[in-house]
Amino acid sequence: MAGRRGWGGSPPDSDEEASRRIVAAAVDLIGRTGSEISIADVAESLGVIRQTVYRYFPSADTLMQAAAIASVDDFLDRLTKQVGGIEDPVEAMTEGVVFTLADVRRTPHLGILLSSTYSNVHPEGMTSEAAQTFGMTMIKRFDVDWARYGYDDASLHELVEYILRTMQSFFISPGNPPRSDGELRRYLRRWMGAAIIAQPKSDTHRGS
Numbered sequence: 001m002a003g004r005r006g007w008g009g010s011p012p013d014s015d016e017e018a019s020r021r022i023v024a025a026a027v028d029l030i031g032r033t034g035s036e037i038s039i040a041d042v043a044e045s046l047g048v049i050r051q052t053v054y055r056y057f058p059s060a061d062t063l064m065q066a067a068a069i070a071s072v073d074d075f076l077d078r079l080t081k082q083v084g085g086i087e088d089p090v091e092a093m094t095e096g097v098v099f100t101l102a103d104v105r106r107t108p109h110l111g112i113l114l115s116s117t118y119s120n121v122h123p124e125g126m127t128s129e130a131a132q133t134f135g136m137t138m139i140k141r142f143d144v145d146w147a148r149y150g151y152d153d154a155s156l157h158e159l160v161e162y163i164l165r166t167m168q169s170f171f172i173s174p175g176n177p178p179r180s181d182g183e184l185r186r187y188l189r190r191w192m193g194a195a196i197i198a199q200p201k202s203d204t205h206r207g208s
Helices: 015-033 039-046 050-056 060-070 073-083 089-103 108-118 123-127 129-139 153-172 181-196
Strands: none
Touching: 015 039, 015 050, 015 060, 039 050, 039 060, 073 089, 073 129, 089 129, 089 153, 089 181, 129 153, 153 181
């Protein structure tokens, strides 16, 4: 196929393989440069024209999100370790948010996911399918019995949206001066915690 010339002399056998290789190239470039990359950068690294990459990813933003999500497994493993054993939803979510905001400074791929998802240039990305998937993956790593606290799938998605919006505010404007981790924990427990426990418990668990 005309759109598959290049590829270092080894064209992909399917659209799925082409998409995976484009994402892998983007992940590699982000890891090496620590910054956002363009469709042209990825196309050049693969030896293809830009239109070939655009066939699979209509914009640089969609490619950046795909690359970031593909590369955050290590972050999720670290998050799981950080919140492991915390069964209280307020404490678990507080630790999760504090850890995520801090890890942005250590993980270029995660920072790019957050900056493209939460940017004030494209604020609609905050509630995109990619952002929701990322958020749901995060909270499902918690050792919290969400059903015990009245959360079904629909309310968990609403909680994820609320948490994404909360993190957006800290990502865009961390404060002047920014809060320390301890100060941020106290703030989140008081205000975010009140929202988390506002969800009515289910009848099954209310008496437990």
